[in-house]
Amino acid sequence: xxxxxxxxxxxxxxxILDVAFEEILxxxxxxxxxxxxxxxxxxxxxxxxxxxxxxxxxxxxxxxEVLKPWIVDKWVKPLKQFNDPVKDLIEMLTVARQEIxxxxxxxxxxxxxxxxxxxxxxxxxxxxxxxIWQLWHDALSAAFERGQASGLIRQDVIPNNVARFxxxxxxxxxxQCKCYMxxxxxxxxxxxxxxxxxxxxx
Amino acid sequence: xxxxxxxxxxxxxxxILDVAFEEILxxxxxxxxxxxxxxxxxxxxxxxxxxxxxxxxxxxxxxxEVLKPWIVDKWVKPLKQFNDPVKDLIEMLTVARQEIxxxxxxxxxxxxxxxxxxxxxxxxxxxxxxxIWQLWHDALSAAFERGQASGLIRQDVIPNNVARFxxxxxxxxxxQCKCYMxxxxxxxxxxxxxxxxxxxxx
DNA sequence: GGTTTGACAGACCAACTAGTTTGTTATTTA
DNA sequence: TAAATAACAAACTAGTTGGTCTGTCAAACC
Numbered sequence: 001x002x003x004x005x006x007x008x009x010x011x012x013x014x015x016i017l018d019v020a021f022e023e024i025l026x027x028x029x030x031x032x033x034x035x036x037x038x039x040x041x042x043x044x045x046x047x048x049x050x051x052x053x054x055x056x057x058x059x060x061x062x063x064x065e066v067l068k069p070w071i072v073d074k075w076v077k078p079l080k081q082f083n084d085p086v087k088d089l090i091e092m093l094t095v096a097r098q099e100i101x102x103x104x105x106x107x108x109x110x111x112x113x114x115x116x117x118x119x120x121x122x123x124x125x126x127x128x129x130x131x132i133w134q135l136w137h138d139a140l141s142a143a144f145e146r147g148q149a150s151g152l153i154r155q156d157v158i159p160n161n162v163a164r165f166x167x168x169x170x171x172x173x174x175x176q177c178k179c180y181m182x183x184x185x186x187x188x189x190x191x192x193x194x195x196x197x198x199x200x201x202x
Numbered sequence: 203x204x205x206x207x208x209x210x211x212x213x214x215x216x217x218i219l220d221v222a223f224e225e226i227l228x229x230x231x232x233x234x235x236x237x238x239x240x241x242x243x244x245x246x247x248x249x250x251x252x253x254x255x256x257x258x259x260x261x262x263x264x265x266x267e268v269l270k271p272w273i274v275d276k277w278v279k280p281l282k283q284f285n286d287p288v289k290d291l292i293e294m295l296t297v298a299r300q301e302i303x304x305x306x307x308x309x310x311x312x313x314x315x316x317x318x319x320x321x322x323x324x325x326x327x328x329x330x331x332x333x334i335w336q337l338w339h340d341a342l343s344a345a346f347e348r349g350q351a352s353g354l355i356r357q358d359v360i361p362n363n364v365a366r367f368x369x370x371x372x373x374x375x376x377x378q379c380k381c382y383m384x385x386x387x388x389x390x391x392x393x394x395x396x397x398x399x400x401x402x403x404x
Numbered sequence: 405g406g407t408t409t410g411a412c413a414g415a416c417c418a419a420c421t422a423g424t425t426t427g428t429t430a431t432t433t434a
Numbered sequence: 435t436a437a438a439t440a441a442c443a444a445a446c447t448a449g450t451t452g453g454t455c456t457g458t459c460a461a462a463c464c
Contacts, residue, residue, distance in 0.1 A: 050441060
């Protein structure tokens with residue numbers, strides 16, 4: 001199967017997933033319209049329901065095949081190479097801060113958006129989403145455990161608790177920016193987050 | 203106009219607002235169905251569109267007349283009587299923790315829910331919501347300023363930043379619980395939040 | 405006490421939306 | 435190469451949803 005083939009089912013499926021991910025990011029799953037995805041991809045109902053059995057199945061696929069890899073690549077994998085959690089985490093957040101533009105500030109975190117909207121509404125969504133949070137949490141918690149083992153992190157901090165708190169704080173900050181629509185709120189809260197992280201040093 | 207009158211327009215309007223608030227809390231504004239509100243209130247289209255010009259107008263009224271007073275009474279007003287921010291804040295969070303039940307843990311914070319869903323979608327919602335956050339922020343920031351004036355809070359902390367961070371952290375924690383569906387995440391992150399708040403003492 | 409007006413009831417409508425069905429064509433397979 | 439199948443196209447459907455319209459009755463007003 002050549003890349004220039006008139007019919008490239010894998011690519012077609014991926015295009016649907018990518019557009020759906022973007023639409024969910026902008027409007028939420030409930031605001032996602034199958035017709036709108038088809039309009040953007042220039043596909044038809046026939047194509048869509050050939051690849052996905054329902055809108056819900058699309059939602060599941062977006063979580064498993066787009067959202068999860070996105071989070072894992074961007075936030076989970078890097079944590080596994082952390083040696084000095086405090087230093088590396090601040091570096092990570094600094095880089096993320098520089099990469100953020102107004103659009104992202106406005107749309108927020110795709111994982112948290114979906115969590116807030118869908119967790120209470122659809123158990124099949126909730127379990128998929130929770131698994132992703134747990135991956136993140138475990139990697140962050142493990143980083144602090146290693147930090148304690150190497151004597152860089154205070155022995156009295158509880159990695160599990162700190163990981164929960166840091167993820168919550170980061171997502172909370174991003175969430176606040178969605179309504180303020182500027183990055184001052186991000187930097188103001190970010191300064192305190194940095195202070196807190198630094199307070200974990202041994 | 204007696205309270206037992208067959209027609210009590212003020213009560214009718216309030217019933218619609220209360221049910222709509224609850225429905226939005228459970229399903230979001232996009233998931234809110236006018237028909238469902240009418241079913242629950244046992245009213246009709248005639249009644250609804252007599253009191254509200256549109257679903258959007260209902261949304262605005264819910265924010266202004268239900269959500270805002272709810273936040274102000276529960277989270278803003280108490281802050282104005284804070285003398286020792288660290289002590290009073292921890293007391294406030296302890297009480298809130300005890301009041302929380304599984305249902306609330308599952309539905310999350312009504313203000314944050316609406317923020318995450320509607321801020322990017324409807325500017326008229328965003329400005330109303332932002333004003334409520336700002337009330338909360340200002341009251342919390344002012345409490346820390348008073349705490350500094352009375353020497354209870356470290357002079358190097360920036361009340362504005364701390365207020366932003368604390369609100370973000372609290373909402374982030376509540377948001378995390380929505381997917382985990384248990385209160386351990388709440389307590390784990392809460393322990394760190396308490397540590398941070400205590401670190402602000404002079 | 406008659407009139408006006410506010411507060412509804414409920415049938416109705418048009419647009420939307422997820423999903424179906426039937427048909428067509430490219431691609432693979434025997 | 436011919437048959438089978440995968441990958442679509444597109445018209446269609448049934449149910450939903452916000453909103454309208456006409457009518458009715460209670461309550462205020464004169």
